[in-house]
Amino acid sequence: MVFPRRPGRPHGEFHPQPRQFASLSIVIAPVAIIMGSQSDWTTMRHAAETLAALGIAVETKIVSAHRTPERLYAFAKGARAAGHKVIIAGAGGAAHLPGMTAALTELPVFGVPVESKALSGVDSLYSIVQMPAGVPVGTLAIGKAGAINAALLAAAVLALSDEALAARLAAWRRRQSDDVAERPEDSAS
Ligand code: RP5
Secondary structure (H helix, E strand, O other): OOOOOOOOOHHHOEOOOEEEEOOEEEEOOOEEEEEOOHHHHHHHHHHHHHHHHOOOOEEEEEOOOOOOHHHHHHHHHHOOOOOOOEEEEEEEOOOOHHHHHHHHOOOOEEEEEEOOOOOOOHHHHHHHHOOOOOOOOEEOOOOHHHHHHHHHHHHHHHHOOOHHHHHHHHHHHHHHHHOOOOOOOOOOO
């Protein structure tokens, strides 16, 4: 099945994992990456790339809590039925997207505070991390590190029920360890 590019999806990113049901081939993306603005994509693409490296299908979408509240409601309410298992939500400034999403779905939501120009992402972090008891958002670090770690955390959740993915995640971490030199060199950046 071919999924057309839809407006509002940065780069039309979609990494399909087809599953065969009789003659019908459908695509399910266990992870949805949503973000408040196109400007968040430079950060959130690191989450998409990390998931792609682990062979996990993702759907990416711009969903703004402030500018497109109805899109947010429709997305969050339909997320489970769409086959998503984990949602990664990145936003900057008055970053209500992860919290509002978590309020509208029981799926796990990981929030990535995007580094804002005015306050370097501290505003984003505070907006996301201080959820009142009862509606959790797993909050990651500000910026690229948070986007990558959100993807790795999503992968770890999915790996609980997917042994092949658990092996890929373990291999990814082994490679990361292997890449760390024993001693620093003058020429290394
Ligand atoms: C938030 O406002 C977005 O998540 C973004 O980080 C921030 C700025 O958005 P733009 O003005 O760049 O669209 O909603």
